[in-house]
Amino acid sequence: MRTYAIGDIHGQLGLLRDAHERIAADRAACDDETAPVIHLGDLCDRGPDTRGVIELLLEGIGAGAPWIVLKGNHDRMFQGFLETPDFQDPRLRPELGWLDPRLGGTETLRSYGVEDADQRASREVWDEAQGAVPEAHLRFLQGLPLMHVTDEIIYVHAGIRPGVPLDRQVEDDLVWIRDGFLNDNRSHGRLVVHGHTVVERATHFGNRVDLDTGAGYGDPMTAAVIEGRDVYVLEEDGRRKLRPPY
Incomplete structure (x- = not known):
């Protein structure tokens, strides 16, 4: 499954937009228009156009694009503020x-504005x-799922609590952990693909893959394609396979 x-x-x-263009090029090469695109969360904050990001995602999903958007900790904070001016995320000091x-x-x-x-x-x-x-933007944030799970992969914003069944994971961990x-090297059964923690380059750690390459700080945004448990970063000239350290 791709x-x-x-x-x-x-x-x-x-x-x-650039990330979606690289995905479109890979789709064309594979003749595959149906494979889902998982956005790993943190749509908002730090960059200049959160509104434009949410509008693009809403428009694409509304037009039938096979896109899945997960909730990150920054999305939860934005949602919480919109719901109450005194919102304080429990994982913040x-x-x-x-x-x-x-x-x-x-x-x-x-x-x-x-x-x-x-x-x-x-x-004020x-x-x-x-x-x-x-209002549609708030409803979108409220409805974002926390995980997307396939036979081989767990997609999540921050990660999972090792040793805890998926149906007992808690939101605080899924968006903040x-x-x-x-620092846990044990197998999680499925490969965990996540963001949240910035790495210089997309990295395969064996039991997990981190795709947060610092777009919030002006660094590149990573798009990847996953086939089975094989992970490839999509670059301007095509695929680059990520290899685990062992």
């Missing part, structure tokens, strides 16, 4: 809110965001 995957997006609409400049929420709101969000009271910003962010997952 699937495609795209790492963290972070408001980088141009890079997302109490003094660190979504409007802190380090998290990139101000760039997300700016893409909707809400300026200087980190310099005003959160309630929230009031303005209610009129600026389309690092400790306890990144």
